[in-house]
Each structure stands twice: as structure tokens, then as C-alpha cells.
Amino acid sequence: xxxxxxxxxxxxxxxxxxxxxxxxxxxxxxxxxxxxxxxxxxxxxxxxxxxxxxxxxxxxxxxxxxxxxxxxxxxxxxxxxxxxxxxxxxxxxxxxxxxxxxxxxxxxxxxxxxxxxxxxxxxxxxxxxxxxxxxxxxxxxxxxxxxxxxxxxxxxxxxxxxxxxxxxxxxxxxxxxxxxxxxxxxxxxxxxxxxxxxxxxxxxxxxxxxxxxxxxxxxxxxxxxxxxxxxxxxxxxxxxxxxxxxxxxxxxxxxxxxxxxxxxxxxxxxxx
Numbered sequence: 001x002x003x004x005x006x007x008x009x010x011x012x013x014x015x016x017x018x019x020x021x022x023x024x025x026x027x028x029x030x031x032x033x034x035x036x037x038x039x040x041x042x043x044x045x046x047x048x049x050x051x052x053x054x055x056x057x058x059x060x061x062x063x064x065x066x067x068x069x070x071x072x073x074x075x076x077x078x079x080x081x082x083x084x085x086x087x088x089x090x091x092x093x094x095x096x097x098x099x100x101x102x103x104x105x106x107x108x109x110x111x112x113x114x115x116x117x118x119x120x121x122x123x124x125x126x127x128x129x130x131x132x133x134x135x136x137x138x139x140x141x142x143x144x145x146x147x148x149x150x151x152x153x154x155x156x157x158x159x160x161x162x163x164x165x166x167x168x169x170x171x172x173x174x175x176x177x178x179x180x181x182x183x184x185x186x187x188x189x190x191x192x193x194x195x196x197x198x199x200x201x202x203x204x205x206x207x208x209x210x211x212x213x214x215x216x217x218x219x220x221x222x223x224x225x226x227x228x229x230x231x232x233x234x235x236x237x238x239x240x241x242x243x244x245x246x247x248x249x250x251x252x253x254x255x256x257x258x259x260x261x262x263x264x265x266x267x268x269x270x271x272x
Contacts, residue, residue, distance in 0.1 A: 023240055026233055026236055026237065026240075027233075027237045027240065029230070029233050030047060030048075030230065030233035030234040030236070030237040031043050031044060031045060031047075032044065032047075032230060032233075033046065034230075035229070035230060037228050037229070037230060037233060047230040047231055047233070047234045048234045048238075050230075050231055050234075051231045051234045051235055051238075054231065056214075056219060057216070057219060057231070057235060059214070060214050060215060060216045060218070060219040061216050063130060063213050063214065063215055063216075064198075064199060064215045064216040064217070066130065067130060067133050067134050067137060067198060067205075067215065068137075068195050068198040068199045069195070070134050071133075071134045071135075071137035071138045071141065071194065071198045072137075072141065072191050072192075072194035072195040072198055073191070074134070074138040074142075075137070075138045075141040075142040075144075075145050075190075075191075075194040076145050076187060076190055076191040076194060078138070078142045078145075079141075079142045079143070079144070079145025079146040079148075079149060079190055079194075080145065080146075080149050080187055080190070082098075082102050082142070082146045083145075083146045083147075083149035083150040083153055084149075084153065084175075085098070086098070086099055086102070086146070086150060087150055087153040087154055088153070102142070102143055102146055103143050103146070103147070104143070105139065105140040105142075105143045106143050106144070106147070108140075110140070110201075110203040110204050111203060113136075113139070113140055113204055114136070114203055114204040114206065114207030114208065115207060117132075117135070117136045117139065117204070117207060117208055118207040118208065121208065127210065128208060128209055128210030128212075128213075129209070129210050129212045129213045130212075130213045132208045132209065132210070133205050133208045133209050133213060133215065135208070136204050136205070136207070136208035137194075137197070137198040137201060137204065137205070140197070140201075140204060141193070141194035141197045141198060142194075144190065144193050144194060144197065145187075145190035145191070145193065145194055146190075148186050148189050148190040148193060149183060149186050149187060149190055151186070152183045152185075152186035153183060153186075156179065156182065156183065160178050160179075160182070161174045161175075161178055161179060164177065164178045182261070185253070185254045185258070188250065188253065188254075189250065189254070192246060192247075192250050195246075196243065196246075199216075199239075199243075200217055201215075201217065202215075202217040202218060202221060205217065205218060206218060216235075220232060220235065220236075
């Protein structure tokens with residue numbers, strides 16, 4: 001077993017400290033009783049109570065959560081379909097153009113994507129609001145789902161599908177009963193990735209939204225421009241906690257699914 005060298009240990013320590021120490025400081029100062037965010041005056045949870053009484057933040061959080069759930073669901077469905085076509089569709093006319101359109105948002109600057117969507121919404125006369133943000137987030141997060149699902153489909157054992165087809169299952173039933181349960185961890189990972197991207201997006205939402213809808217990142221940005229308040233620290237701490245719980249839950253689910261699949265494979269080998 002190879003041990004880490006002292007240089008690697010120091011590099012990892014400073015790297016993780018650079019990434020996570022500011023988050024830890026933010027969480028600590030969210031319990032500060034002073035209104036000054038850089039001066040510790042004692043432990044208090046009053047800013048969390050003040051945050052939950054702030055209607056503007058609550059409305060923005062509800063809009064953000066609604067947009068993230070809807071857009072990530074649409075992006076997961078469309079991204080999974082696109083990945084299946086790219087991996088299983090073989091060579092067809094327009095494949096290069098299709099794959100380029102799917103993966104373009106990966107390399108396209110967010111400002112360009114947001115501006116083009118803004119011009120589209122104005123051109124078709126669509127009122128900007130929650131629905132336009134959902135469409136915009138679905139557009140740019142679908143490619144990430146497609147990449148995640150494509151990597152799993154590329155290593156999928158097609159003999160399992162062929163066995164289901166030989167037993168009389170239709171193509172749709174083989175996908176629903178065999179393929180989809182096996183690639184489910186990748187689909188769930190794609191959904192979580194799309195949900196996270198929608199949750200923290202600021203640039204594209206700023207172009208796609210209207211006066212009737214304000215997302216939480218937009219509200220935080222407008223508040224920070226006037227100065228960082230303890231409420232912002234409390235809100236950020238809650239978001240860090242939600243994301244951490246989601247990541248841990250997804251990791252445990254993926255690990256449990258992998259263990260179950262391994263046991264089923266071992267049981268099938270013993271049976272044969």
C-alpha cells in the first residue's frame with residue numbers, strides 16, 4: 001500500500017483548508033450575536049429566527065426550490081433520452097449536429113447562453129417569469145445529465161437486454177425493467193447535478209427572469225452588494241447543510257445499490 005508523501009499531505013491539507021475553511025468560518029459567524037459579521041460577540045441563533053421572518057428571502061427560496069425541482073426533472077428525462085440515442089442509436093444522419101447541440105452548453109459561456117435565451121423569449125413574446133427560468137435551466141443542465149448517463153450506458157452489458165428480448169420482452173419493457181434499474185444511480189446522480197446547478201445559478205436566471213420572479217442567488221447577490229449581513233450567513237449555512245445532506249444521502253444510496261447489484265451477480269453465478 002502506497003503512503004502519501006509529506007508533500008502530498010501538506011498539499012492536500014492546504015487545498016482542503018482553502019476550500020472548506022471559509023465555509024466553516026461562515027457557519028460559525030452565522031451564530032454570532034453581533035450584527036458586525038467580522039466581530040464575535042457571543043453565541044446566538046437570533047439571525048436564523050430573523051431569516052425565517054424575512055418574506056423576501058422566503059419567497060425567493062420557494063421560487064428557487066420550485067424551479068430547481070421542475071427543471072432538474074425535465075433535464076433528467078431529456079438528458080437520459082439524448083444519452084440513450086447517442087450511445088445506442090449507432091450512426092445516423094445528423095448525429096454530429098445532434099451531439100454538438102446537446103453538448104454545446106458545456107462550453108458555451110453562461111452570459112452568451114442567457115443572452116440568447118433572453119432574445120428568444122422576447123422574440124416569441126413570452127412573458128419572463130418562473131416558466132422561462134425553468135426552460136433556461138433545463139436547457140443548460142440537460143447536457144450534464146447526458147454526460148453522466150452516457151458514461152454509464154457506454155459500460156452497460158447489453159447481453160442483459162438481449163436476454164430480456166429473447167424471453168419475449170419488448171424494447172420498451174427491456175429498457176424499463178432491465179436497463180433503467182441498472183443505470184438508476186447514474187440517472188439519480190444526473191438529477192442531483194442538475195438540481196445543484198439550478199440551485200446556485202445566477203447568470204442565466206438573471207437574463208431569463210422577470211419582475212415577477214426572483215431566485216435566491218439573485219436575492220443574495222442584491223443583498224450582498226449593500227453589505228454582508230448575518231442573515232446572509234445564516235441562509236448560506238442552511239444551504240450548506242442541505243447540500244451536504246443531499247450529497248451524503250446520494251453517496252449512501254449509490255453505495256447500497258452497488259452492493260446489492262454485486263450480491264445479485266454473485267448469487268446468479270453460484271446458481272449457474
